[in-house]
Every structure is written in C-alpha cells, then in structure tokens.
Amino acid sequence: AAALDGKVGIAAAEAAGIKLTSPDRVVYPGQGVTKADLVAYYAAVAERMLPYIAKRPLSLLRCPQGRAKYCFFQKHDTGAFPDAMKSMLIEENDGDKESYFYIEDLAGLIGGTQMNVLEWHLWGSRIDAVDKPERIIFDIDPDEGLGFEHVREAANIIRGDLEALGLETYPLVSGGKGVHVIAPLRPKIEWPETKQFCRGFAQRLAEKYPDRFTANIRKVNRKGKLFVDYLRNERGSTAIAPWSSRSRQGAPAAVPVTWEELQSIQAANQFTLADAAQRAQQPDPWKGYFDTKQSITKTMQAAVDD
Numbered sequence: 256a257a258a259l260d261g262k263v264g265i266a267a268a269e270a271a272g273i274k275l276t277s278p279d280r281v282v283y284p285g286q287g288v289t290k291a292d293l294v295a296y297y298a299a300v301a302e303r304m305l306p307y308i309a310k311r312p313l314s315l316l317r318c319p320q321g322r323a324k325y326c327f328f329q330k331h332d333t334g335a336f337p338d339a340m341k342s343m344l345i346e347e348n349d350g351d352k353e354s355y356f357y358i359e360d361l362a363g364l365i366g367g368t369q370m371n372v373l374e375w376h377l378w379g380s381r382i383d384a385v386d387k388p389e390r391i392i393f394d395i396d397p398d399e400g401l402g403f404e405h406v407r408e409a410a411n412i413i414r415g416d417l418e419a420l421g422l423e424t425y426p427l428v429s430g431g432k433g434v435h436v437i438a439p440l441r442p443k444i445e446w447p448e449t450k451q452f453c454r455g456f457a458q459r460l461a462e463k464y465p466d467r468f469t470a471n472i473r474k475v476n477r478k479g480k481l482f483v484d485y486l487r488n489e490r491g492s493t494a495i496a497p498w499s500s501r502s503r504q505g506a507p508a509a510v511p512v513t514w515e516e517l518q519s520i521q522a523a524n525q526f527t528l529a530d531a532a533q534r535a536q537q538p539d540p541w542k543g544y545f546d547t548k549q550s551i552t553k554t555m556q557a558a559v560d561d
C-alpha cells in the first residue's frame with residue numbers, strides 16, 4: 256500500500272486550525288510512521304469513521320512517546336486539550352459527575368492526535384442518550400496460541416445465532432487478535448437489560464459449544480478456547496472505534512470488513528494504517544449499518560434467559 260504522506264497531515268492540521276507540534280516525531284518506530292503521517296491517516300478515514308465516533312463518549316489511549324513506550328488510558332478531561340476535543344458531564348454509577356471527551360469532526364481527530372492519542376475507544380451510546388446503547392459487541396478473545404481460523408469460525412457462529420434471534424451484525428477486525436461482532440441497535444432499552452441479554456447469549460453459546468467458547472473472564476477457563484467478552488456491553492465500558500489506529504506492533508488499524516471478506520482474512524491485525532487509509536476510499540464494507548432498524552425484543556431476551 257502507498258505510504259501515508261506527512262505533508263498531507265500537516266496541511267490537514269492547518270486547515271482544521273490545530274497547531275501540530277513535533278510533526279516529524281516517529282510514533283510507530285517499526286514502520287517510521289510520524290505524527291504528521293498519523294494525521295494524514297485520520298484525514299483519509301475521517302469521512303468513514305466519524306459516523307461511528309462523533310458525539311459518543313470516549314476513552315483515549317495516549318502514548319506521548321510513541322507506540323512502544325509508556326501509554327495510558329484517559330477518560331476524563333483534565334484541560335489543556337485543543338478546543339476541538341469537547342467534553343461533557345456524565346453521571347457515573349456512583350452518582351458523581353465526571354467530564355468525558357467527545358468529538359464532532361476531523362478537527363477533533365486531529366486534536367486528539369496532536370495530544371498523542373493512538374487509540375480511540377467508544378462508549379456504546381451517544382452523548383444525547385448515554386443510558387440507551389446504540390450497539391452491542393461480542394468481543395472474541397482467543398486464548399494464547401489459538402489460530403485466527405478459530406476466531407473466524409467463532410465469529411460466524413455468533414453471527415448465525417444472532418441472526419436466528421433476529422439481529423443483523425457487522426464484523427470488525429480489531430487490529431489485535433480478535434474480531435468484534437457488532438449489532439447496531441435503535442437506542443431504546445437501557446444498559447442493565449442490554450447487558451443481561453448479552454450475558455445470556457454468551458452463556459448459551461458456551462453451553463452449546465463447550466469445547467470452543469467460554470463466557471468466563473478468568474484466564475484459567477480459557478485454555479484452548481475463545482472468551483466471548485460480553486462485558487463491552489455495560490454502561491461506561493468501551494471498545495475500540497472502527498477505523499481507529501492501534502498502539503500495537505505493525506501499526507495496525509481496527510477495520511470494518513464484510514462477512515464475505517472475513518472468510519479469507521488471515522489475521523486481526525493484517526490491515527496496516529496505510530492499508531486502512533486506502534480501504535476507506537473503497538466501497539463501504541458496512542453499508543447499511545445505520546439503516547439497520549433493530550432492537551433487543553422481549554422475545555430475544557426470553558430466548559437467552561436462564
């Protein structure tokens with residue numbers, strides 16, 4: 256794939272009114288991807304990415320010295336961020352209000368990159384309805400050493416079982432080891448019922464295919480299996496944003512694919528940032544995502560109940 260062009264990144268930052276410091280600093284040492292290159296990446300994918308990330312509460316993985324160095328998750332706005340990184344107050348589970356980041360546009364993506372954000376993680380709801388999830392995610396986490404063909408097969412099973420319940424899904428290769436099977440929802444029911452459905456579904460799966468799946472987060476239960484991580488589906492928990500860069504070896508991105516394409520994908524981290532930038536100019540693998548008018552019904556809930 257063609258390399259990312261730092262000059263394009265510098266121009267995009269200027270156009271967005273973001274002062275980009277140290278544009279030539281290398282963020283991904285293995286690939287020589289600089290901060291300006293990363294801005295160019297976000298400029299290339301913004302149109303595809305923004306519908307998924309704009310106006311959702313965020314959790315940011317920041318790596319001030321680049322990928323292989325010290326990184327930390329930041330949930331709350333401590334100030335000193337460019338204006339394009341907005342924030343809002345959200346009531347936490349303990350009743351206190353805390354400030355959460357959100358963005359609205361490319362300037363937000365560039366503003367975050369200026370602040371050394373390497374991964375953009377999302378709540379499952381929008382800022383105007385934080386209590387009503389707009390999607391559920393089954394995050395397939397393979398045990399150490401389990402090949403990607405098992406992840407693929409697991410994703411297909413989850414897709415089929417959700418489809419049988421009446422939910423259409425879209426696959427995301429995480430840029431790490433697994434696949435996220437995502438069902439967009441109309442924001443209707445709230446988090447507790449949503450989580451209960453997801454837990455029930457994951458437990459059903461583990462019962463149906465005991466050699467293959469576990470719904471138990473403990474690593475000892477994971478030997479040779481895939482953990483169906485349903486815990487992404489709680490109020491305040493986050494998952495990687497579609498099209499986000501990952502702070503991992505090889506400068507990968509989290510990339511939407513079609514179900515058909517998934518069948519020939521060899522690894523969850525096979526798309527580099529340069530690949531993903533090119534891919535964003537091609538037809539949308541998740542066409543129809545926002546037209547999917549579905550929600551978790553009483554019937555679906557009953558089908559996975561204990």
Ligand code: ATP
Pocket residue numbers: 314328376377394395396429430431432433434484492493494495523
């Ligand atoms: P992989 O395919 O390699 O599993 P992933 O993105 O699914 O990649 P997981 O470790 O399965 O990675 O997912 C954990 C999720 O939990 C992350 O996407 C992130 O949103 C969230 N997370 C993990 N650690 C933290 C943390 N320290 N603070 C906030 N959120 C976190």
Ligand code: MN
Pocket residue numbers: 394395396429433434484
């Ligand atoms: Mn995962």
Ligand code: MN
Pocket residue numbers: 394396484
């Ligand atoms: Mn996980």
